Amino acid sequence: VAGSMKWARLEKHSVETLREFIDRMEGSSSQQQGRQRQEQQGQEGPLYVHDISLPKYLPGLLPSLAIPRYFAHDYLQRTPGADSGMAGMGLYAGSWPTLFVGPRGSQSALHVDTVQTHFWMVLMQGRKRWVFFEPADIPRLYPSWRRGQLDPSFPPLEELLLTTATATAAQQQQEGQQGQSPESKGQNEGENEGQHDGEAKGCRCRYPLARTARRYEVTLEAGEVLFVPAGVPHFVENLEDTVAVAGNFVDGANLGRVVEEMRLMGLRDPTVEAFRRTFARLHFDDEDEDAG
Numbered sequence: 001v002a003g004s005m006k007w008a009r010l011e012k013h014s015v016e017t018l019r020e021f022i023d024r025m026e027g028s029s030s031q032q033q034g035r036q037r038q039e040q041q042g043q044e045g046p047l048y049v050h051d052i053s054l055p056k057y058l059p060g061l062l063p064s065l066a067i068p069r070y071f072a073h074d075y076l077q078r079t080p081g082a083d084s085g086m087a088g089m090g091l092y093a094g095s096w097p098t099l100f101v102g103p104r105g106s107q108s109a110l111h112v113d114t115v116q117t118h119f120w121m122v123l124m125q126g127r128k129r130w131v132f133f134e135p136a137d138i139p140r141l142y143p144s145w146r147r148g149q150l151d152p153s154f155p156p157l158e159e160l161l162l163t164t165a166t167a168t169a170a171q172q173q174q175e176g177q178q179g180q181s182p183e184s185k186g187q188n189e190g191e192n193e194g195q196h197d198g199e200a201k202g203c204r205c206r207y208p209l210a211r212t213a214r215r216y217e218v219t220l221e222a223g224e225v226l227f228v229p230a231g232v233p234h235f236v237e238n239l240e241d242t243v244a245v246a247g248n249f250v251d252g253a254n255l256g257r258v259v260e261e262m263r264l265m266g267l268r269d270p271t272v273e274a275f276r277r278t279f280a281r282l283h284f285d286d287e288d289e290d291a292g
Contacts, residue, residue, distance in 0.1 A: 047106070048107075050100060053095045054098060055095070070120070073251055075249070075282070076250050099244075100246060101242070102126075102241070105237075106237075114150075114151050114261075115258055116230045116254055120225065123225075123243075124223075126222060126241050126243065129218075130236055133214065135232055137212075140213040141154050141213055142155055150264060155207060159206065262280075
């Protein structure tokens with residue numbers, strides 16, 4: 001939702017069954033009714049079943065799923081008491097895997113996953129566009145912590161990628177088409193082209209540093225698996241109706257950052273602190289896990 005201060009600019013909308021949502025997404029008449037309801041309620045963009053915990057809300061699907069072996073060494077799932085319901089254990093260990101069902105055009109804004117966890121996704125249906133940035137370039141993406149969370153929010157991706165040259169080219173072209181002879185129009189276009197090149201080099205756009213951030217794009221196809229390392233800013237757009245299963249996880253590569261993030265979060269959330277105390281005392285041996 002434009003202007004949202006929530007994580008990834010996603011707002012809670014309504015409660016309905018998964019079957020109702022899928023029927024509405026697949027049916028053209030129902031989909032139209034859904035768009036009309038969104039407009040009436042002031043919502044922007046399609047509704048999105050995003051990151052719904054299967055253990056908590058759809059446990060009947062779990063026997064049909066197997067975690068990819070590359071991510072099965074997750075320290076969260078190997079934490080003693082993860083399945084017991086004791087204080088703090090279910091906060092992270094019992095949340096994944098999760099379900100994503102998104103109609104074409106739905107998206108999650110540029111964000112960094114919380115608690116410095118890694119992320120994996122298996123796409124079962126459709127196509128997703130992913131945009132990534134180097135973690136070291138986060139300061140160039142104009143991060144904001146106004147939400148009061150440790151993970152930052154960012155301006156909309158389309159605004160970050162908009163340079164002065166891009167923004168002014170359309171305006172100059174429109175102005176040039178009004179009341180000019182072909183000769184003067186061609187001359188002005190040549191002058192404007194040089195001006196745009198100069199502006200692009202100096203970039204006096206709203207977010208000039210963003211164009212220097214290292215960016216990578218990939219289209220995830222059905223049947224493919226994606227891995228997002230901890231701390232990587234990413235944007236996701238559903239190019240088609242999609243169904244995916246995913247999860248966040250911890251291993252030796254990000255354990256230290258996760259524990260430190262939990263320590264800071266635990267200063268105001270006793271539940272997080274309860275989990276962190278147990279989690280930080282454990283010793284995980286990846287070699288033993290791989291051997292098993």
